[in-house]
Amino acid sequence: MTEYTADVVIVGAGGAGMRAAISAREAGADVLVIEKGTAGESGCTKNSASDWMAFGAAFGHADPADSPHEHWIDILIKGALVAQPELARRIAYEAPHRLLDLERWGASFDKKDGEFVQILSDGARFPRACGKGAETGSEIMRALKTRAEEVGVRILERVMAADLLLSDNRVAGLWGIGLEDGKLIGVIAPAVIVATGGAGALYSLNVFPDGMTGDGVAMAYRAGARLVNMEFIQIGPCIVHPVKFALSGVFWRMKPRLINGDGREFLRRRVPPDINLEEALRLKGVSFPFSVRNDSMYVDVAVFEEITSGVPGPHGGVFLDITHNSKADIETKARVPFEHLLAQGVDIRKEAVEFAPCIQHFNGGILIKPDASTDVPGLFACGEAAGGQHGADRPGGNALADSQVYGAVAGAEAARYARSFQKRSCPVGALVERSIRAIQSIxxxxxxxxxxxxxxxxxxxxxxxxxxxxxxxxxxxxxxxxxxxxxxxxxxxxxxxxxxxxxxxxxxxxxxxxxxxxxxxxxxxxxxxxxxxxxxxxxVKQITLKYTGRTPDTETTRVEIPPEVAEGLRTGVLRMD
Ligand SMILES: Cc1cc2nc3c(=O)[nH]c(=O)nc-3n(C[C@H](O)[C@H](O)[C@H](O)COP(=O)(O)OP(=O)(O)OC[C@H]3O[C@@H](n4cnc5c(N)ncnc54)[C@H](O)[C@@H]3O)c2cc1C
CATH class of the missing domain: 1.20.58.100 (Fumarate reductase/succinate dehydrogenase flavoprotein-like, C-terminal domain)
Incomplete structure (x- = not known):
């Protein structure tokens, strides 16, 4: 076994993990990042297959009436009141600073006359989404990688973290395996940050890159950290073949024909007669994930039912056809997805695409406090692996904002924790041996x-x-x-x-x-x-789950609604739909 030591070890080199590494290093910690794939290349931040990747940050450049306070309200309302208000507040107030960090480190976002171009995303009342079209994630990862190299973050690639090591009910490090050579590694560190993203591979139809198996969430759960809001998962319409690609609002605004595996249109037949289909389609154009908050849900339900109890296509989806639009309209109104898909051999001017509701993001995860710590001393979590900061749904652009805000918080807090923690020598071999023996006995x-x-x-x-x-x-x-x-x-x-x-x-x-x-x-x-x-x-409660080895123990906790939100809902100034 190869042994390493660090003050802070971070699992996952996606957007949240790399941001955490930079913060921890800037705070003076000796940092080691463990990445299953390749740093800067693996994970959802880099590989979000969509035409526009949004980063929500309330600069108020497109509408001066926007502010972090309004962003915070949107998270709570779109989260249907089950986001933890104090966790959500940090995202809203700190996202602009974290976006500026990225820009300072070399990321480029769309700007006009020196101000960010900000567009309206799902569930936001103000145009707040910054980005760089389909390249937002690449820009973020490039900047983070450059900065991480500058500050001297150590990274081990093609190593999969397997389990946390605990000693005296605290984190003592972790063990993992080299994916090239199968060799064991043991890391001794007083602080571990889990930043392993979501568990897309749990579902047959998902739009995640490969290898996203919920490792960090499960590791933390087994070690005694509670999970929260696990029932809330973003599921959106995505192409399932020959590429994975999220279908953004523009497809729904082009009055698509939805066709089953037999070549027959099915939407009118599947949507209840009292629902205004045109309005449902309009709403689908501004509501990417499936949600019960408005009538766009009937479109998703119809698609889901046609696939599960009607006639699906050959790859488990149904077809979306916009070829009745003029070529010029498709080339201009749907320019970004048109060009992106054409480069991958799919010509939406000439052919329908096979799509299905696909898993896109886990809103829940490891329950964190506002300092990104968890129930287990020394264990921190951030990004999609963490939970409580989003509710039952989330405004578009909030996952990237979250990855940067809580990545920075987790890094700084883990470094602080590691500093205050008395360094002890730890029998890493014995701890790994104990953890692995149970597996080897099977x-x-x-x-x-x-x-x-x-x-x-x-x-x-x-x-x-x-x-x-x-x-x-x-x-x-x-x-x-x-x-x-x-x-x-x-x-x-x-x-x-x-x-x-x-x-x-x-x-x-x-x-x-x-x-x-x-x-x-x-x-x-x-x-x-x-x-x-x-x-x-x-x-209006969060469900938390605790690992027992059998059916998890559950607890429900009421979420305190801030008075201004309760008052806004009572007077109708704020609306849940
Ligand atoms: C198609 C699509 C479109 C999206 N669009 C948007 C959008 O427009 N706006 C928005 O805000 N969000 C969007 N999201 C969500 C957002 O991309 C993610 O929530 C966010 O990037 C997650 O960042 P992360 O750092 O937590 O995880 P990731 O970027 O997924 O990184 C996790 C890393 O952990 C590594 N890892 C996992 N397990 C292990 C292990 N055992 N050992 C070592 N390493 C491990 C992985 O290899 C990976 O590199 C989208 C997601 C998808 C799939």
Whole structure:
């Protein structure tokens, strides 16, 4: 085993992890980043397959009436009142500073006359989204990587963190495996920051890059950190073949024809007769993720039902066709996606695209406090792996803002924690040995179909735990996960990476399903067809989950609504839809 030491070790070199590394290093800590793929290249920040990637920051350049306060209100309202107000406040007030950091380190965002070009994104009342078209994520990662090199961040690539090491109920470091050579590594560090992003691979249809298996969330959960808001997942219409690509509002504004696998239009037939279809499509154009907050939900539900109980296309989607628009209109009005897709061999002037509701972002994750610390001393979390800062839905652009705000907070706080922590020598070998012995004691017989098992879980999660949820479907998904967990407890894949990823996905899946079953109402991205109404009397609450090794322990905690938000909703100045 190769051993390393650091003051702060960070798992994940995406947007949040790299931002955390810079902050921790600037605060004087010796920092080591562990990355499963390639720093600056892996993860969602770099690989968000969409035509416009938004970073929400209330500069007020497009509308001087905007402010961090208004941004904060939007997070709470679009979050359907279950974002933690103090966590959301930091995103709103600190996002502009973090965007300026990125610009200072070389990222370029669209500007006009020295001011940021800011557009209106889903769930925002003011034009607030900054960006650089499809290149926003690349710009961010390029700047972060340059800065991380300047300040001397150490990075280990192609190493997968496997589990945290604990000593005296505190974090003592972590162990992992080299993905090239299979060798073990052990890191001794008083502070660990989890920045591993979301668990897109839990679902058969997702728009995440490969390898996003919820590792950090599961590691923290096993170590005793609570998870929160796990039932809230952003699911949006995305091309499923031949490329993964999120369908932005422009596609819906071009009056698309939605066609099933038999070549027949189905929308009118599937949408309830009392719903104004034109209005639902208009709303879909400004509401990327599925949400019960407005009638755009009927479009997503119709698509989901056509796929699950109608006639799907060959890749599990249905078709969106805008070819009845003139070529000139497509080339100009849909210029960015048109050019992007054409470069990948898809000509939307001539052909329909196969799409489906795909998992795009996890709103919940490891429960953090405003200083990004968790229930476990020495453990911090940020970015998509963290939870509580978003609610049942989130304004477009808030995940990137979150990654930079809480990345910076986590780095600075972890460095401070590490400084105050008395350095001790730690028996890393013994700790790793104990953690790995339990895994090695599981037999690894040949002939088990682990790929088949994973595919069954992914398909079950998409069918029962995505757009439409019911007690019946959720209990079937829970049984499927339970059976898979039982199999994995008695036999394991011979390849360690496969075992670790499968275990992580099953544990995260169990947390999602448990929370979704408990929340007997519909709110934001969580639609229970058997409880279709939002129930503010009982459910302005966050669900937290604690790992037990069996069904998680759950707790519900009421979220205190700030008086100005409650008053705004009472007088109608603020509206939930
Ligand atoms: C198609 C699409 C479009 C999006 N559009 C927007 C948008 O317009 N605006 C917005 O705000 N958000 C958007 N998002 C969401 C946003 O991109 C993500 O939430 C955000 O980038 C997450 O940043 P992160 O640093 O937390 O995680 P990531 O950038 O995903 O990085 C996580 C890193 O952790 C590494 N890792 C994982 N497990 C391990 C392990 N065990 N050991 C070591 N390393 C590990 C991964 O390889 C990866 O590099 C979009 C997402 C998608 C998929």
């Amino acid at each position: 037999p690894s017989p040949s002939g088990c179909d682990w790929t088949g098992l994973l595919e069954r879980v992914q398909s079950q999660m998409w069918r029962q735990v995505s757009v439409i949820r019911t007690e019946k479907g959720l209990s079937e998904a829970a049984s499927c996960l339970q059976i898979a967990m039982g199999q994995l407890a008695n036999a394991r894949p011979s390849e360690m990476r496969t075992y670790l990823e499968l275990r992580n996905l099953l544990q995260v899946g169990q947390a999602v399903v448990t929370a979704a079953r408990l929340r007997a109402e519909s709110r934001g991205t969580h639609y229970r067809a058997d409880y279709p109404r939002r129930d503010d009397g009982n459910w």
